[in-house]
Amino acid sequence: MWAKWRRLEREGWRWAGRRYSKWGDPGETEFEVLKGHPKAKEDAVAARLRRRQMIGDDKGKKMKEFQIYRWNPNSDRKPFLQSFFVDLSDSGTMVLDVLQKIKGEQDSSLSYRRSCREGICGSCAMNIDGLNNLACLKPINTNLSQPCTITPLPHFFVIKDLVVDLSNFYQQYKSIEPWLKRKKDAEENEREYRQSPKERKKLDGLYECILCACCSGACPEYWWNPESFLGPASLIQAYRWISDSRDEYAAERLQAMTEDRDKLHGCRRVGNCTANCPKSLDPERAIEIMKQEHLYPSIIRPLHTQLAV
Incomplete structure (x- = not known):
């Protein structure tokens, strides 16, 4: 054999x-x-x-323990970790595959968000073995001696099991006005606002944000001041529009974020946001550039092209 x-x-x-x-x-x-x-x-x-x-051979089951956070608002029971044992030889390779298998075969009451399964929608964000990640992109650790612990995104209010309340998160995203704003219309006979390849390149590392909230859920400042500090996800999105050459309200956007000191300058540069981003973006650097541009506009703005993320 x-x-x-x-x-x-x-x-x-x-x-x-x-x-x-x-x-x-x-x-x-x-x-x-x-x-x-x-x-x-x-x-x-x-x-x-x-x-x-x-x-391993299909004939020999390879059982792995998954400890999943459970809480039902309609029950008097306190939150707890429930263990499920899954045969990895009969499961997909990602954590989301295991959750689907558990929900379909062991406990249909398990609640979590999921949609695209391709790392695009950001719905399945959760904390897996201590790090925020997307369940559809996180491979299963095949070490059978180590249980996999799955909990909701930290410091968000839990609705049920792995589902968290993102109402405040989306309200903050809405507050930065994430759409193109122009002071004048496009020239006659033009249907598009044109942009050079060099200007377009400045958006790389910004537009890929899928608003999964992994970075905000890992940010200590966001834990302490979720009502005043916008959080890394909203701020990297704000910088995406400030960096866009087609947008004509860059100065106004920056001014709006600095009217309340904590909205932008609440960042303490811990770096958890960058470390936990499943798309490998760098919100910390984008936030620092906006802070410098606000404090030293005469120096930083002429260098904006070189400093763009």
């Missing part, structure tokens, strides 16, 4: 897929939907074999 597996590793998974398809190995013949598509079937079989090596 081990000699067989060593041969599979040595000669490659594609060869293994071709051979297993011909041998009709039990468990590898269920790809009926790919009948008539040998190349696709070969890839599917190879993927199954890779999965076998990573998790």
Whole structure:
């Protein structure tokens, strides 16, 4: 048996897929939907074999413990961690796959948000093993001796289980007016506000924010002053519009954020926002640039192009 597996590793998974398809190995013949598509079937079989090596043989269950935060507002029971055991050999590779499996097979009352499953919508943001992340992008730690702990985003009011109240978060986002503002219309016969490639490049690292709230949930200043400090997510979005060459209200936007000192200058540069961003953005740097531009406008604004994130 081990000699067989060593041969599979040595000669490659594609060869293994071709051979297993011909041998009709039990468990590898269920790809009926790919009948008539040998190349696709070969890839599917190879993927199954890779999965076998990573998790173990399908005949041997690989059970991993997932400790999930539970709280029901309609119950008198205090919040607690409930353990679920999932067979990783019969599950997807991401944490969201496990949550879906638990909800579908073990406890249908488990509540959480999810939508796109591609790291675009930001719905499935939660705290996984101590770090804020998107469940659809977080791979499962296959070390069976370590339980995986899943809790809601920290310091948000919990509605139920892993669902948190983001009303204040979205209200703060609305307050920065996240849309293009112009003092004059586009020139006649033009349907677009044109932008050079160099100007467009200044938006890289800003527009990718999906408002998942992972950064705001990790920010100590946002924990302490959620009503006055806008939080890193809203602030990086504000800087996205300040940096946009098509927007003509950059100075007014910055002035509005600094009328209340804590809205922008409440940031203490802890850096948790950048460390917890699942899209690898840098809200801390964007906030610091806006603070410098407010305090030293005659120096920073002429250098805005070089300092843009």
